[in-house]
Amino acid sequence: LAGQPLSELGPERLAALRTLMPAQPRDRFNLSALALLELSQPEPDGPSAHEALRRVDAWALRDRPVLDLSAGERQRVSLAQALVQGATLLLLDEPVAFQDPGHQSLVGSVLSNLSDRVVVFCAHDVNWVARCATHVLGLGLQQQAQGWFFDTCEAALQAERLHHLYDCRWTQLRDANGLRAWVAL
Structure with a gap:
């Protein structure tokens, strides 16, 4: 990771380089x-937590307790949480789980614009994968x-x-x- 064997990187360095967003966080x-976002940052910085919530359309949720959020709302807050950690490698499990099509598109756009990071995600929505x-x-x-x-993507996504x-x-x-769309028969 970052040109070094994992065995040579201590836990603190690994934590700084990578972050994991689970499909279903356990609060x-x-x-x-x-x-939650402010506590997730390596160094507290309110503006970046604010910006992350805005980027994922979760600013209106900022004062709501995470245990009261819907699954889709909590998933977007999880993505914002991953963003504020500042890691180079983002490991995302089902980043668009529980999202409506508009929010799926938004998440895809956010992830596509992270040119300074490596994003690896697990997803089962073939059409979202094809777009992102x-x-x-x-x-x-x-x-x-x-x-x-x-x-x-083009070579992998074949019938x-x-x-x-x-x-x-x-x-x-x-x-x-x-424009193409995959349909399971």
């Missing part, structure tokens, strides 16, 4: 969303889909590969402008 304390990812690592978890593949990953048939629809 132990009923802090406000803003307090540059590369795909497909893991064959179904019995008939042993193995894995890694390729550019036969998707069939082996998800154990269902896929087709790709195209509109008059060439």
